[in-house]
Amino acid sequence: MSEINTSVTILDVAREAGVSYSTVSRVLSGYNYVKDSTRERVLEAVERLGYVVNQQARSLAGGKSGVIGLLVPGLDNGYIGEIARGIDEELSKSSYDLLLYTTHRTSTEASYALKMTKGLADGVLLVVPLLTTGYIETLREQNFPYVLIDQVDPSNRSSAVDSLNRQGAYEATQYLLGLGHRRIGFITGLMKLRSAEERLAGHMAALRDAGMPTEEDLIQTGDFWRREGYEAAERLLNLPNPPTAIFASNDLSAFGVMEAVRAYGLQVPHDISVIGFDDIPQASLVYPRLTTVRQPLDEMGRIAARLLIEQIENPDRPIRHVTLPTSLVIRESCQSPHQSWLDLRR
Amino acid sequence: MSEINTSVTILDVAREAGVSYSTVSRVLSGYNYVKDSTRERVLEAVERLGYVVNQQARSLAGGKSGVIGLLVPGLDNGYIGEIARGIDEELSKSSYDLLLYTTHRTSTEASYALKMTKGLADGVLLVVPLLTTGYIETLREQNFPYVLIDQVDPSNRSSAVDSLNRQGAYEATQYLLGLGHRRIGFITGLMKLRSAEERLAGHMAALRDAGMPTEEDLIQTGDFWRREGYEAAERLLNLPNPPTAIFASNDLSAFGVMEAVRAYGLQVPHDISVIGFDDIPQASLVYPRLTTVRQPLDEMGRIAARLLIEQIENPDRPIRHVTLPTSLVIRESCQSPHQSWLDLRR
DNA sequence: AGCAATTTTGCAAGCGTTTGCAATAAAAAA
DNA sequence: TTTTTTATTGCAAACGCTTGCAAAATTGCT
Numbered sequence: 001m002s003e004i005n006t007s008v009t010i011l012d013v014a015r016e017a018g019v020s021y022s023t024v025s026r027v028l029s030g031y032n033y034v035k036d037s038t039r040e041r042v043l044e045a046v047e048r049l050g051y052v053v054n055q056q057a058r059s060l061a062g063g064k065s066g067v068i069g070l071l072v073p074g075l076d077n078g079y080i081g082e083i084a085r086g087i088d089e090e091l092s093k094s095s096y097d098l099l100l101y102t103t104h105r106t107s108t109e110a111s112y113a114l115k116m117t118k119g120l121a122d123g124v125l126l127v128v129p130l131l132t133t134g135y136i137e138t139l140r141e142q143n144f145p146y147v148l149i150d151q152v153d154p155s156n157r158s159s160a161v162d163s164l165n166r167q168g169a170y171e172a173t174q175y176l177l178g179l180g181h182r183r184i185g186f187i188t189g190l191m192k193l194r195s196a197e198e199r200l201a202g203h204m205a206a207l208r209d210a211g212m213p214t215e216e217d218l219i220q221t222g223d224f225w226r227r228e229g230y231e232a233a234e235r236l237l238n239l240p241n242p243p244t245a246i247f248a249s250n251d252l253s254a255f256g257v258m259e260a261v262r263a264y265g266l267q268v269p270h271d272i273s274v275i276g277f278d279d280i281p282q283a284s285l286v287y288p289r290l291t292t293v294r295q296p297l298d299e300m301g302r303i304a305a306r307l308l309i310e311q312i313e314n315p316d317r318p319i320r321h322v323t324l325p326t327s328l329v330i331r332e333s334c335q336s337p338h339q340s341w342l343d344l345r346r
Numbered sequence: 347m348s349e350i351n352t353s354v355t356i357l358d359v360a361r362e363a364g365v366s367y368s369t370v371s372r373v374l375s376g377y378n379y380v381k382d383s384t385r386e387r388v389l390e391a392v393e394r395l396g397y398v399v400n401q402q403a404r405s406l407a408g409g410k411s412g413v414i415g416l417l418v419p420g421l422d423n424g425y426i427g428e429i430a431r432g433i434d435e436e437l438s439k440s441s442y443d444l445l446l447y448t449t450h451r452t453s454t455e456a457s458y459a460l461k462m463t464k465g466l467a468d469g470v471l472l473v474v475p476l477l478t479t480g481y482i483e484t485l486r487e488q489n490f491p492y493v494l495i496d497q498v499d500p501s502n503r504s505s506a507v508d509s510l511n512r513q514g515a516y517e518a519t520q521y522l523l524g525l526g527h528r529r530i531g532f533i534t535g536l537m538k539l540r541s542a543e544e545r546l547a548g549h550m551a552a553l554r555d556a557g558m559p560t561e562e563d564l565i566q567t568g569d570f571w572r573r574e575g576y577e578a579a580e581r582l583l584n585l586p587n588p589p590t591a592i593f594a595s596n597d598l599s600a601f602g603v604m605e606a607v608r609a610y611g612l613q614v615p616h617d618i619s620v621i622g623f624d625d626i627p628q629a630s631l632v633y634p635r636l637t638t639v640r641q642p643l644d645e646m647g648r649i650a651a652r653l654l655i656e657q658i659e660n661p662d663r664p665i666r667h668v669t670l671p672t673s674l675v676i677r678e679s680c681q682s683p684h685q686s687w688l689d690l691r692r
Numbered sequence: 693a694g695c696a697a698t699t700t701t702g703c704a705a706g707c708g709t710t711t712g713c714a715a716t717a718a719a720a721a722a
Numbered sequence: 723t724t725t726t727t728t729a730t731t732g733c734a735a736a737c738g739c740t741t742g743c744a745a746a747a748t749t750g751c752t
Contacts, residue, residue, distance in 0.1 A: 056465040057708035085421045119402040287633030403738035
């Protein structure tokens with residue numbers, strides 16, 4: 001790699017190796033019908049000239065771009081970070097690069113989707129909760145490889161990776177119940193999202209199965225963000241008969257809850273137990289460390305990436321929907337309610 | 347955008363609009379010498395056909411790729427996330443896309459650098475602390491636009507964005523001193539890095555200027571990671587005469603410190619004050635919330651992106667080095683040492 | 693109306709690869 | 723040997739776009 005010149009092309013390599021450029025191309029793309037001695041000569045020339053393939057040209061000429069698009073709502077989330085890490089890890093095993101799009105960009109999601117299909121990427125990973133199903137159809141029609149992460153295609157005709165939201169929530173509530181809580185506040189996620197729906201459903205089911213009445217005031221609307229978590233918690237704490245535990249639909253809003261609890265001069269878990277959902281890295285950083293339902297986000301990213309690559313390299317593979325289990329991670333933010341406290345509220 | 351077909355090319359648009367393909371190209375790339383009526387006709391055709399430009403082809407033909415490369419060590423850092431957010435925000439104002447590379451990938455950093463110069467990106471943002479200066483030279487030689495973030499080119503011939511590490515550390519130590527601390531433990535960052543060096547230097551300078559002796563045992567080596575922060579803190583706490591405050595070179599290691607302190611049955615800030623550096627989002631999430639030196643990471647990303655774009659669009663712009671100020675963010679992890687505690691140690 | 697200056701438009705030649713097809717060389721079979 | 727078969731290699735034609743150059747229109751002045 002002595003000569004590092006921008007303009008070393010396949011032709012230069014061909015000349016250097018004394019073969020035709022198509023032979024060089026074949027060697028480079030791992031074609032089999034090349035004599036070993038020739039291959040070696042080409043490789044040597046490549047090395048000597050410091051040649052690097054021009055991806056753009058390669059993909060224009062019909063090859064693959066070697067790029068995978070990742071469409072996410074934003075980077076300020078923790079949650080996305082974990083997924084991205086998983087994706088990145090998986091991609092590092094293959095030779096794909098990652099092109100990141102955040103939908104807060106000015107143009108519409110749909111236009112990104114389209115853009116990618118135009119040669120920019122070989123496939124796309126969608127972590128776009130609020131998706132307008134519209135462009136998913138576009139992708140499918142064009143037969144462009146894509147995988148949804150933590151969201152589902154209502155029509156069920158897309159490859160997707162998600163987790164057992166409902167069951168996770170069910171277990172969390174069951175856990176709280178088991179600790180002796182009888183009044184459990186629930187803060188929903190953004191209800192347009194399937195995952196938010198399922199978590200609520202799981203919670204309700206657990207209550208029902210335990211023969212507990214559901215009280216409307218105990219269900220407060222949130223949006224998966226911290227601020228709304230704080231405010232929903234305030235509403236819960238202001239109730240004439242406040243809950244002894246609060247189940248927030250994700251960790252971020254659980255953090256808001258913890259803050260609100262503290263602002264009310266109460267202590268977690270002493271006065272109020274708090275449980276979250278996701279298990280983002282911060283969950284074990286807060287104090288007290290948050291008990292939460294772990295969604296294997298990085299694993300989801302990894303699997304999605306794998307699914308996508310399979311689909312890219314083998315286009316007629318049927319779509320697949322992988323659902324990962326969640327698990328309750330018990331840390332220090334929950335405990336049994338005090339008897340006195342309970343009595344007080346009777 | 348009724349017909350969404352993969353293969354709508356500039357030629358189709360030209361036919362539809364009844365003009366030549368070069369005219370279409372000119373309209374699309376904002377060339378001026380086009381009659382208004384023609385432009386309109388073309389734009390209509392584009393709309394009608396749902397045409398989307400093929401970036402690969404465009405960039406092959408000599409245009410720009412419209413992609414900016416971002417080379418980072420990994421995504422598991424919080425620190426990187428903030429920078430990336432800033433970059434992303436800035437990019438969203440322009441029309442560049444972001445291609446993400448993590449160096450933990452198998453190939454070497456240098457090969458990525460090369461790859462990008464081959465048409466894949468128009469410029470690159472480097473957040474690669476441990477950089478071997480080698481490929482920076484490669485980039486410079488090829489006159490390929492790049493900007494360093496939170497790191498400096500020893501030879502000082504690169505555009506870069508960093509912050510006043512030294513001064514930030516100076517102020518932090520001064521603050522601790524002002525609170526009455528006389529024995530301050532310091533946990534370094536990875537000393538290969540300039541920023542780690544500077545933070546240590548700032549700390550030492552503050553001690554010196556305050557007429558304080560520097561005690562070797564109080565300086566422990568860390569590496570900017572949590573685990574090492576924990577262990578360095580243990581070493582500090584095991585000292586015959588342990589410090590009353592610990593200054594960790596970044597927030598991540600400060601978290602490790604807090605953990606260690608807790609593991610020793612002590613309380614932050616009651617028994618030991620802890621101060622960090624960076625102010626990553628988690629800093630205000632931990633309990634007690636971490637007092638730290640704020641480095642405007644997102645702003646650094648934003649500025650770096652801007653610098654890079656300027657450089658791309660105006661190649662003979664001189665290189666620039668922007669250094670942002672840091673600021674002390676006082677939260678709850680520091681307080682004055684107890685007199686009794688101090689006496690105990692006299 | 694005639695001519696120069698200026699604005700618009702179109703043609704053709706790439707950009708660096710991949711790949712189908714055909715030609716050549718080598719190996720196997722007859 | 724000669725004929726088949728199979729392995730190697732080269733040529734040429736895309737891929738979809740940008741851009742220099744030249745031709746065609748238009749406009750402004752005499």
